[in-house]
Amino acid sequence: MAADPSLPPFSWRNDLEQRTGESRQVLLKQSSLLAGQALPPAALPPAGDPGEPATRGLGPEAVELLINGQPTRLRVAPWTTLLDVLREYAHLPGTKKGCDHGQCGSCTVLVDGKRINSCLTLAVMHEDARITTIEGLGKVGQLSPLQQAFIDHDAFQCGYCTPGQICSAQGLLNEGKAKTPDEIRELMSGNLCRCGAYPHILAAVQQAVNHPTS
Numbered sequence: 001m002a003a004d005p006s007l008p009p010f011s012w013r014n015d016l017e018q019r020t021g022e023s024r025q026v027l028l029k030q031s032s033l034l035a036g037q038a039l040p041p042a043a044l045p046p047a048g049d050p051g052e053p054a055t056r057g058l059g060p061e062a063v064e065l066l067i068n069g070q071p072t073r074l075r076v077a078p079w080t081t082l083l084d085v086l087r088e089y090a091h092l093p094g095t096k097k098g099c100d101h102g103q104c105g106s107c108t109v110l111v112d113g114k115r116i117n118s119c120l121t122l123a124v125m126h127e128d129a130r131i132t133t134i135e136g137l138g139k140v141g142q143l144s145p146l147q148q149a150f151i152d153h154d155a156f157q158c159g160y161c162t163p164g165q166i167c168s169a170q171g172l173l174n175e176g177k178a179k180t181p182d183e184i185r186e187l188m189s190g191n192l193c194r195c196g197a198y199p200h201i202l203a204a205v206q207q208a209v210n211h212p213t214s
Contacts, residue, residue: 063124067092068136076123083107083118086133094134094163098192105191108164108171109133115171117190134163137170145212146170149204157195165191169205173212181206 064073067090074089083100086092086109095118098106102117109118110132138144146166149155156162168191178184184205185198193201 061124063127065123065126065131066129067131068133074123078122078124080123081119082109082121082123082126082131085123086118092133092135096160096163098161104161105168106161106164108167108191110167110171113171113174115168132167134167137166144170146173146204146208149207150201152207153200153204155197155200155204157197161191161193165193165201169208172205173208178209184209
C-alpha cells in the first residue's frame with residue numbers, strides 16, 4: 001500500500017524516542033509521589049474558588065466527583081470511563097491504562113474503600129462515591145504504610161503496575177480477609193506485574209498486613 005503523501009514520513013526511531021520520553025516523565029512523577037514529594041504543578045488540578053470547584057471539560061454531561069477528598073466538577077460524555085476521567089480530565093496520571101479490558105489491574109482505584117478496575121466503569125456512576133487514587137493514599141512527606149512497604153522491599157521495577165498494585169493492596173487491607181501468603185497471592189492475582197516482581201510485592205503487602213500502621 002502506497003504511503004499517503006499528505007502525512008509526514010513515519011520513523012520508528014522518532015516514535016520510540018517520543019514514547020520513551022513520555023514514559024520517563026510519567027515515572028518521574030510517580031517516583032516523586034512514592035518519595036513523598038509534591039507532584040509537578042502541571043499534574044495537579046487547577047485551583048478554583050474555595051468550596052466551588054471549577055467545571056472542566058467539554059462533554060455534554062456535568063458530573064461532580066469526590067476525588068481524593070476534593071470535589072471535582074467535570075463535563076464528560078456519558079460513556080467516558082472513570083479511568084479516562086481521572087487521567088484526561090482530573091489530571092491524575094498515577095492511575096495507569098494497561099489492557100483497558102479489566103485484565104491487568106493497572107487501573108485499580110478505590111471507590112468507597114473497595115478496589116475496582118476503573119477502565120470497566122463509567123464516571124457518571126460514581127457521583128455519590130469517594131474515589132481514591134494513588135495520589136490520595138499518602139501525603140507529601142508522609143507515605144502511607146503500603147507505599148513505605150513497597151519502597152522497603154523494592155517491590156517495583158519499571159513501576160508501571162505499582163499504583164494499581166498499591167491501590168489493590170489497600171483494598172485488600174480494607175477487606176481484612178488476607179492473612180497468609182497464599183491468601184495474599186490469591187486476592188492480589190488480578191494485578192499483573194510484567195517485570196515479575198511478585199516476591200517483593202508479596203513481602204511488601206505482608207509487611208502492611210502485619211503492621212498496618214507502621
